Amino acid sequence: MITFIFDPIDPSALQYAKEKLDVVAWTDKEIENYSTAEAVIVRTFKMTQEVIDQMPNLKIIAKHGVGVDNIDLDYAKRKGIRVTNTPQANMHSVAELVIGLALNCSRKINLSQKMVEKGISKNSPVELAGFELQEKTIGLIGLGRIGTLVGHKLKAAFSMNVLVYDPYTSELQCSEEGFIKYDCLEDILKESDIVSISVPLTKATENLISARELSLMKKNAILINTARGKIINETDLYHALQNGVIFGAALDVFAEEPISKNHPLLTCDNFIGTPHNGANTVDALIRMGTGAVDEIVRFLKQ
Ligand code: NAD
Numbered sequence: 001m002i003t004f005i006f007d008p009i010d011p012s013a014l015q016y017a018k019e020k021l022d023v024v025a026w027t028d029k030e031i032e033n034y035s036t037a038e039a040v041i042v043r044t045f046k047m048t049q050e051v052i053d054q055m056p057n058l059k060i061i062a063k064h065g066v067g068v069d070n071i072d073l074d075y076a077k078r079k080g081i082r083v084t085n086t087p088q089a090n091m092h093s094v095a096e097l098v099i100g101l102a103l104n105c106s107r108k109i110n111l112s113q114k115m116v117e118k119g120i121s122k123n124s125p126v127e128l129a130g131f132e133l134q135e136k137t138i139g140l141i142g143l144g145r146i147g148t149l150v151g152h153k154l155k156a157a158f159s160m161n162v163l164v165y166d167p168y169t170s171e172l173q174c175s176e177e178g179f180i181k182y183d184c185l186e187d188i189l190k191e192s193d194i195v196s197i198s199v200p201l202t203k204a205t206e207n208l209i210s211a212r213e214l215s216l217m218k219k220n221a222i223l224i225n226t227a228r229g230k231i232i233n234e235t236d237l238y239h240a241l242q243n244g245v246i247f248g249a250a251l252d253v254f255a256e257e258p259i260s261k262n263h264p265l266l267t268c269d270n271f272i273g274t275p276h277n278g279a280n281t282v283d284a285l286i287r288m289g290t291g292a293v294d295e296i297v298r299f300l301k302q
Pocket of ligand 1: 087090091141143145147165166168198199200201202204205226228252253276277278279280
């Protein structure tokens, strides 16, 4: 299977691909002429209709990662091209980042670092007072792979109460996980000390959190988004952080990526930003790379 790998993947995953498939890698000069491709592995490379049309033998597009927003799914389907992804590969990495962001925000770690760098006159400055996660309440918006792991990890580590807002999840499913299902987004926002978003970007979730929703949150609550940027209205979040409507926020994803260094949110001391780094661990990168290869091999065997 002639497989074009358009974006860099982990070296061990590339080696694995070369053992299983006939590979043209992103560093090869042949990568420019992809008309012979039968399979492709993509991370951010855009599989538009135009690109797909230039690959008459293409049978499978293997996404390295979860979100397939860089692939014209409808067109691929119409052409009978299989599209796969690696949904399990990075869920622990993203869930662990959520917990890192929760601790970072609640203990103002980034701000502490900045203050130390500037020079401090006394220990334990009042403005760095944070709060504990122990026995607090996490509100999960979305109880899929990542949301479920976040809930379990926070419950195990800090005995947190876990509330869930996910219209597509049953009360039974939530209670089996040891979580409590809420039917109303407003209620979960009112009761949570930390709100973490793990839903796909859809018409229903775009701008899910705007000024009104932020105003419902506790004054000492933290908002975390590792899903997709457009789920939160960034201008409204900026005003909420500036005006002390909530304690803090941490975003790994933004409406426009990469985030500009002039983004207003970066002027807020109670804001933490990471550059779509949720899946960026050696562990996840290996799993996503080898997982994409395995999907092509499985397809070949069918
Ligand atoms: P998933 O499909 O397993 O779970 C998504 C959950 O959202 C589902 O349970 C679904 O029922 C729920 N949901 C859908 N619409 C909803 C709505 N309107 N309100 C409430 N819940 C709703 O997905 P996942 O693997 O857990 O990933 C979640 C998100 O994280 C995705 O957007 C994904 O692209 C993103 N992600 C980001 C990174 C990163 O690097 N930051 C990495 C992986 C995934």
